[in-house]
Amino acid sequence: MSLKKAYLLVIIILLVDQISKIYVKTNFFINEEVYVFEWFRIHFIENEGMxxxxxxxxxxxxxxxxxxxxxxxxxxxxxLWDSVKKKHSNFLIIAVALILAGAVGNIIDSVFYGVMFNDSYHQVATMFADEPYGKWFYGEVVDMFYFPIWEGNLPTWLPIWGGKHFTFFNAIFNVADVAISTGVGILIVFNKKAFGSK
Structure with a gap:
């Protein structure tokens, strides 16, 4: 894969990531949730950390x-640049491009969102607000995809967790997180193809 195609992949993922985040940020308030299906919801939260x-x-x-x-x-x-220059496997180049796109997507939130938006608590945020919620490098990462595939009480006979309420899968994430996870997944699942010589 050429460097041009790898960068195009990064740009497309970044655009989808930022458009989805800005849409959610300017149309939802914190913890607002919309059911797409019972097992898939748009649930707006902001992540302060890793x-x-x-x-x-x-x-x-x-x-x-x-x-x-x-x-x-x-x-x-x-x-990414080194992998393309040395003509490494497309598995490696695509994986690294996905990881790069995801990392940059979340950095944009961290660096800029604190000075671009006002807060989203009990209100919908305004872009380029007069009174932003933070400062440079202190923005929060927007997350929205929630897939609670199964939710209920676990059987009482289970040790430790028996009888407790449990949700599978309770992580809330964004397009950038999907890109990073997919890139890492490619490196793990296709390890020999990614790191083996052509």
Whole structure:
């Protein structure tokens, strides 16, 4: 795959990611939910930290996380360029392009959204608001896809979790997260094809 095609893939994913996030941000308030199907909902939340909502504690934790992400993106971008230059497998190039697109998509939220939008609590946010909710590098990542495939109480005979309420699959994510997960999945499932020589 050429570098031009790899960059085109990155740009398409970025556009879909940002359009979906801006739409949700300017049409939903925090925790508003729309049922598409019983097992698929659009549920708007904002993620302050890393995957699964993890955060780095302290006043500068969010800034450290955002700066780390930016450094990581430069590393991933170099990996993509190097993989194309050395004519590595398309499995590797596509996987790295997906990871790059997802990482950049979430960085855009972290860097810009704090100064682009007002907050979404009990109201729909306004883009380019006079009173934004944050500052540069302190934005929150918009998540919206929710697939609670099964929800209910587990059988009482199960050890530890028996009788407790359980939701499978309870993560809420965005297009950028899907791109990163798909890229990593390709590297794991097609490991030999991705890293083997042509």
């Amino acid at each position: 995957a699964w909502g993890a955060v780095i504690p302290g006043d500068y934790g969010k800034l450290i996380l955002t700066l780390f992400r930016i450094v990581a993106v430069f590393g991933i971008a170099w990996w």
